[in-house]
Amino acid sequence: MHICYVADARSPIAKNWISYLVTRNHQVTVISSYPCALDEIPGARIIQFPIALSSLCALRPNPSSSQADARFRNRILSELRGGKLLAASQQLRTWIAPIDIRRKTRALSAVIDDLRPDVVHAMRLPFEGFIAAASVKNFPLLLSVWGNDFTLFANRSRRLAALTQSALQRADGLHCDCNRDLNLALIRGFRPTKPWRVLPGNGGIHSFFFHAGPDAELLRQFRIPNDAPLVINPRGFRSYVHNESFFRAIPLVLRRIPGAVFLATGMLGHPTAERWIRRTNIAASVRLLPTVSREQLASLFATARVSVSLSSHDGTPNTLLEAMAAGCLPVVGNIDSLREWIVDGENGLMCDPRDPEAIAARIVRALGDSDLRSRANAKNRSLVRTRAEYRKVMENAERFYEEVLNNSRGTREFQPTGCHDCADAELTMRQTL
Structure with missing residues (x-):
């Protein structure tokens, strides 16, 4: 099976999950939403595709800059990530991210169409799931919901709430890490007849x-x-x-x-x-x-x-x-x-x-x-x-991919000219964006 992930390849959660599928000899491509090394996940092909201001993470201090300049830069970054500037940086990203997603949707769609994976898996809703839901037209789409995607991010603005609902309606399968989020997904538009799993987000514990x-x-x-x-x-x-x-x-x-x-x-x-x-x-x-x-x-x-x-x-x-x-x-x-x-x-x-x-x-x-x-x-x-034992969880996850793929094959053909559900979902996403 060829699995294409839209995920932050630097994330220990994503690495732990994806690495298992690599060891099972699946073909794995990771479209990384953040800049990263091309060997970030051994055995997986990495394609860098920064979204929602994530390219700022690639900034490095000028080698010729002074230690004082480097300390000042690191201090500003710390304040942005968890200090006095955190609220302002989050508001800025909430406003800019949907614009950036809309600008890059066609490019991501072209990348995924060229890859022709069996299934696409977007790991977390903001903002990987949002752009995947708008971009993936010809292949089954599985979404992972992480711990605060609904209770925190989806409630930040009407725009994020609408993007969340559209992504859930587009999804062909859903992975949550707690039962609470499965219930919230059903309230927000995910169809209960589609495949779902409740499993630890990182694939479990070694x-x-x-x-x-x-x-x-x-x-x-x-x-x-x-x-x-x-x-x-x-x-x-x-x-x-x-x-x-x-x-x-x-x-x-x-x-x-x-x-x-x-x-x-x-x-x-x-x-x-x-x-x-x-x-x-x-x-x-x-x-x-x-x-x-x-x-x-x-x-x-x-x-x-x-x-x-x-x-x-x-x-x-x-x-x-x-x-x-x-x-x-x-x-x-x-x-x-x-x-x-x-x-x-x-x-x-x-x-x-x-x-x-x-x-x-x-x-x-x-x-x-x-x-x-x-x-x-x-x-x-x-x-x-x-x-939560790692091997048990990931064996269950591997079966889940097969279930999503088989269910999608049984309900519709993923062809560019005949995917009415995909076209409707894409239109909704574009109107929201």
């Missing part, structure tokens, strides 16, 4: 990575004491993760457990995180870490007692499943999608992700209740083995 113990050298590298009660925030900066609440909760925890140490991955050098630490005077108890590898994160989860994920918009976060697989007790935002995995007080603790006092109370309980951590450890490892 459990063997998360059975290893702490890495003493890694702890020394990051100046992490191996005997302290550790709490890890693995989410980095995202607009829907309430990191300010996390940092404001830390002093409240330290009043009860003075020796606790807090790790925050993907925040090293981030000016916003540094401001929060200065304001709360907690520098001695916090380690801002760089973005870490999967193996390093597994080791940190194995070392920490508690993993904190304070999101108000989410599906099934990969870091949640990884923490569960490693035996690290989750403290998470109390939202529908996470209740599909966590029962409060049984295998994790839930709280209002915007309330520092509630967050602190859950962290204190999690650090002090060894019986809860032990019970949750056993249950969570079993859940991951049953519902």
Whole structure:
């Protein structure tokens, strides 16, 4: 089978999923929505096709520029991605992205027609799914919905809501990472008679990575004491993760457990995180870490007692499943999608992700209740083995591609002159754009 992905080829989620299909000897082409290396996914053909301002990610500092200039540039980028300029940058992209998609639809359609894949798979709705729905006329289209595509992005504007509905109506198959999003997709226009799956977005968890113990050298590298009660925030900066609440909760925890140490991955050098630490005077108890590898994160989860994920918009976060697989007790935002995995007080603790006092109370309980951590450890490892083990998930996904392909063959022929549903969907998308 020739599978053509429209995806960010740099994404660990996309890589984990796509790599399995490569190992199964399918022909795989990735039309990358972000600039990337041509060998980003070994065994797959990469075609770069930046959309929605993603080409800005390819900007590199001038080698002749000073260190001060480079620091200033990095600071601005940090503020755009998770600081004071985040809201403005998101509004700008929300406005410009549909215009860019409309401008590039014909070009993407020509690329896909030349490839002649058996199926096209767009991984997430904004903005890969939007442009794929407008561009793919002659082949079956499968869409993946990621955790905040509906609850956050689709509600930002009427235009994004209309694009979401049009993409779902065009789709020949749908993959969601939680049941909540399947229900929302049906409300927004996806037909229940078409094939669908609810599977972890990244294809599942390689459990063997998360059975290893702490890495003493890694702890020394990051100046992490191996005997302290550790709490890890693995989410980095995202607009829907309430990191300010996390940092404001830390002093409240330290009043009860003075020796606790807090790790925050993907925040090293981030000016916003540094401001929060200065304001709360907690520098001695916090380690801002760089973005870490999967193996390093597994080791940190194995070392920490508690993993904190304070999101108000989410599906099934990969870091949640990884923490569960490693035996690290989750403290998470109390939202529908996470209740599909966590029962409060049984295998994790839930709280209002915007309330520092509630967050602190859950962290204190999690650090002090060894019986809860032990019970949750056993249950969570079993859940991951049953519902999120990588090979099981991807075998199911491979069958799903066959189902989408066979269902499409049985309902219509994908020919440029006879695809009435595709033509209607394209017209709707163009009117929306």
